[in-house]
Amino acid sequence: MKRPFVIFYALIIYAIAELFWWGYMLVRLQPNRFGMIMGEGSVFIVVFLVGAISLHKSINKERKLQDQKRNFLLSVTHELKSPLASIKLYLETIQKRKLEHSQILDFAGKCLLDVDRLNDMVENMLLAAKIENSSYTFPKEQFNLSMLVDGVVNRLQINRCDFKEQLINAEIEPKVEITGDKFALTSVVTNLIENAVKYSSPCAEVNVRLFRKDGEVYLLVADHGIGIADNEKTRIFDKFYRVGSEDTRNTKGTGLGLYIVKQVLDKHQARIEVKDNVPAGSVFEVVFG
Structure with missing residues (x-):
């Protein structure tokens, strides 16, 4: 060029x-x-x-x-x-x-985790394409957000570092219900938690909180990873944009996750804000009005 x-x-x-x-x-x-x-x-x-x-x-x-x-x-x-x-x-x-039956079950479980990972990526690409050409209608229904978040956390939970310590620490208030597109919001929760895990150091804890406050529903996903520079916080929701440069970036990703998060939340009149975590990392705060 x-x-x-x-x-x-x-x-x-x-x-x-x-x-x-x-x-x-x-x-x-x-x-x-x-x-x-x-x-x-x-x-x-x-x-x-x-x-x-x-x-x-x-x-x-x-x-x-x-x-x-x-x-x-x-x-x-x-x-x-x-x-x-x-x-x-x-x-x-x-x-x-x-192999022993237990070993076969263990390998099959790991295969299923990889299949889930592939499925998440395919769903992200399909959802991003539908959002871009305005062919997705975002069908709304009332559902239990607490169960949705808990299900995503359990699916993404990694417990390889220490059997006494979980990678994802979740505090989920029970019976939190909202009206929205359950499929699209599942993608939002999955992308936020996967991003937190991806940009954290191995075995670092990721915190997920879901609670009600002043008539609004809050979802917080916090990590202790590399953090996001102030000049990039407004750009991370752009399509294909990824934190850092191509020369220094080490994490994998397609640059679609946070784009989908922002587009879906906008369709639900929900707010998302990126804050600095203390002493390191980032906090994504989602508020459903």
Whole structure:
């Protein structure tokens, strides 16, 4: 993309230089029309520069979008290959070795976790596509949000570090009911918790709280991870945007999760705010009015 920009700027410089040259020649031929030539030339230069700057911004925006799409495709490829390779390895082990029944159940359970991971990613991509082309209607119903959050927490719970310590620490007020799209809000809760786990260090605790306060329902997801810079807090909900640069980013992801979260919550007239956690990490606060 550098070569087109060089040609673009070269043409602009050439056009402006030609404009000055022809202006100079006209002034020499008709010195009595100096004021008119300078006025019209100035207007032309201003319009030309405004157009050139607008075109530059459009090209630069398109270039960044293409880079994000390319990174998205690379991320999706990696996200697909990793669980598929894991599933294949477990199944080949079951097929080729004589294992105890408990080992087979353990491997099957791990395969199912990878299948859930693939399913979440596919649902994210489908939901994002439907939201973008306005084909998703967000059907509303009254349901138990406490059970939904508890189910997501149990599915994403990781307990490999210490049998006495849970990775996800949940405080869920019982029988919290809201009216909304249960499928889409499941995606919201899943994405928020998965993000907190993804951007935390191994075995670091993630805190999930659901409670009522002053007639509103609050969902808080807090981690002790890398945190989010202030200048990125307003951009993390953009489609394909991911925290950090491509050179320094280590975490996996497609850049769709928080985009879906914001779009779904907007359709439910719910608010989401990103705060700094103490001493490190981030807190995502969702409020249903």
